[in-house]
Amino acid sequence: MMKIFGQVLTTDLKEVLDSEGNGVPVFECIEECFQIPWCFLAYMIGERQCYFFNFGLIENLTVVETKTEEGLIVAFRTDLLLDQCPAYDNIDLVVTHGPDDIPWTKTGNEFKFKKCVGYWRMFKRENGVVVCIQFFKEDTNSLEGAIQRCHERGGYQLTGVQSKKELQWIFDARISFYTWDKNTGFWINARRQNTGVNDTHFNITDGYTILDQDFYREFADLSGTNAGIPEDCLMVSNASRGFQMIDVPCDNNSYGKGYVCGYPLD
Structure with a gap:
């Protein structure tokens, strides 16, 4: 998982979430997402409000970087080799699900994700x-x-x-x-x-x-x-x-x- 200070740009979290884990500390929120096969992104608002995003329910998503004091944290599920430690700007964020590798595209301070409907x-x-x-x-x-x-x-x-x-x-x-x-x-x-x-x-x-x-x-x-x-x-x-x-x-x-x-x- 890669953690940044950021915000998920969606008008209604309820429409795109499979489940939410309110009352979960940040480190537990990230770990729980990592252990759930369908969770490809965790979003934390404040210290104890945690949301999980289901790969099968979402076709596109935008995350924008924020300031530390805003208290918003996004954790991306991605594959990074243990023997590598790339600089933040050089990290290639990829969602691997089955045979598909789907990249997050970064432009400025925004990360954009787009994939097929469901499990197509x-x-x-x-x-x-x-x-x-x-x-x-x-x-x-x-x-x-x-x-x-x-x-x-x-x-x-x-x-x-x-x-x-x-x-x-x-x-x-x-x-x-x-x-x-x-x-x-x-x-x-x-x-x-x-x-x-x-x-x-x-x-x-x-x-x-x-x-x-x-x-x-x-x-x-x-x-x-x-x-x-x-x-x-x-x-x-x-x-x-x-x-x-x-x-x-x-x-x-x-x-x-x-x-x-x-x-x-x-």
Whole structure:
């Protein structure tokens, strides 16, 4: 934990806190936060008013440095090596939660933190766009149905996939459902521009994924048609020959067992 004199800028602490530990001395407040897996920041107002912030409930937060006499203390949960003692201005504050490392950005006397909603996964793409994605296990028999379900869940997009890391994370989730038929999978955002053609000219409509045809050539098992039925859409699936995506019919598809929603983190 790294402790500073500072204030959490929020108009209503009750809205963003998971719990509070009023009556806890400062050193106990910090130690208790450190022992709680979900606590990533402790905030102390005065000597005995202590608040804990839950990683899963907060998407963005701002902390501003204050003067000692104001009696406000903020303790950041971060990873610092025991054999290092960097100067205050050189400390890189990072919240590590699972596979994600999410930095606090310091500008002047302010620290800003921004992450995905809940426990969605964050991926930074080569073009600098940061996306948040999450899979949902739910029978969905069409691409349009998957698009609609993502929208109904909070205005999210059925996401396209643009990196090996994103694809591997979705694929690992898919194969964890080991009782599923081999051909089943998660819908992702992609539909061929020309129906029934074995190519990689896909339309992706999420607004933040750029078509990379080489990516689909490398990781997707593509055919264009099967028994005369066009297969113009894509699923992340345990496909043949080691592929992790497969083209499938866009409608009346009983193999759609879930979908992957996403949004760009602005």
